[in-house]
Amino acid sequence: MSVAELIDVEVAYGGRGALGPFSLALAAGEIVALVGPSGCGKSTALRLLAGLEAPQKGQVRRGARPGETAVVFQSPTLAPWLTARSNVALPLELSGVSKRDARERADAALARVGLSGREAARPAQLSGGMAMRVSLARALVTSPRLLLLDEPFAALDEITRRALADDVLALWRETGPATVFVTHSVEEAVYMASRVVVMSPGPGRILAELATPQSLPRPPGFRTTPQFRETVEQVSAALAQGMAAA
Template identity: 50%
Template structure:
């Protein structure tokens, strides 16, 4: 089950009076993969937090035409409980929802195996590499089968190789599970590789400056990263971003 959502003239001014977001309106279709792209400080993460309900908008609202969706959230840091094993970290959403412990554990193990971490189920976060920790974080976000997966620059701190591996894994999971994906990034290439649609935010306070579609079909293999279509779209986005900052 996937959910569409509607951002209706969303605006946010922080408590200290700093305006963060101007009027953002967009419809995000069920099961789509959308990238929110823009320079640092343009309010991308704020949009994500408003969608997640972690912050309240000052103006406008987030609408869920087909009912409030179950959400998964991946932060920029893995945000793991340092004292708990990978399995216990992943089973957290199920534990909090009151699922029986054996079921939660079994589903957590399956989620870890999906991300290639079956052998590290009992490892503590400090025993894992940065990329592995991020995989645990993704497994946790997906374990309760969310309708919408929100990701806030999840791979920004990782090396290029790990990052592209995780991008491929993410697309594979999206194809399998069919959730609606909203991915915040400041990497043009990541946005183009992952998304069907790229919303470009810019300015202070942040506003929507472009809404681009990426028609390239999935699965997108490694070759796509070096294709003409990829480069043309990246070029177009870079031009838009140039215009915003200039």
Template identity: 50%
Template structure:
């Protein structure tokens, strides 16, 4: 059985400059699921993610957390489009930041930091600085920083969009492995149909501004998945279904 975790009802967002970014978004996100928000640039995907995170408030509508007695969890991990690392700090110190802000001493939490780095394959780079890392490695540090508090919910805002295709596919594989082992709820913003089909259990296709959900599609392939899945008839069929829906909505 699936447990409702996040209940969005009639959520709209109008910014102070009058821009209507979201209009009447309603959906339920279940605990432990992997959901992608897919749509063209400017359709409100990132705005919706920030509302879920509590970084901004909706203008109208409600967001409830039924699985946590309607209280938003304190430990929500957020991975932004850019790695946003502190250039003067080591990899270990960058990952330490969320715990440092909670008053935890580095000595006490160092095993926790090293565990987070190990999970993203960077244990040997703890003393390195961001300038010494590739783009993919920087994003791994950002993911480690997000998961160091062991969050039940991980929000990701197009984290791999700026990376080359090979690195992006490798990080997709690593993300799936982490999700399967940690039982997170992942909400992943992307404008890549390929990526959304490969990663997700469910894809919400959003319309251009004002953002609203046009299609709610289930990716019915089982997990775990590997790169061979990208060449299967199921993958091609579901890619075509979502691509056609997105293209129709953009051209309408």
């Protein structure tokens, strides 16, 4: 039983094809990475899965109810006028959870991303990495069945990226939502995902699908193993082939 499924979907903006035909089925508890060049429709695929957009052709099947889907965007997308706690509590309050409960669950979610003590901070008082953690906490606070991450670390430095990647995997292990992770970075895709989907330049189609070695979350030193390097090479080769064909 899939949590969400795209079946032969196609999306065009102003007559120009952006995505598809494209199919993707998400099983419970897996992490799928979508990699591909800019403009290949990765983010569009994510919005279809979230139900924020409808395809012009094809079908979207969603097992998760609206409140059970969470999205993390490329920028933290926090409300500057709200504290970290209120930002995290927002999805709960919008769906009718009482203020007190929402606050308690928000504090717990902030603690899970290592931000205990910063509940009252405003986004402007946080570093880029911390703001992204608040954004993650906001996504996780509703215990989603479907977690969609749209290049969440693109604006961060390499050290912060790696730390956050491990954090996401650790958090994922707690509740195991089906996760789709959009990224430009092949290494990040192979590190984060159980399955890597390589997309062609827009309108994006699937060029290759590769299962990654080892179970999630990754053992220490996984990035230096030959299996990791080999998978990275395979994904890069598939990407390069797609670029050359376009």
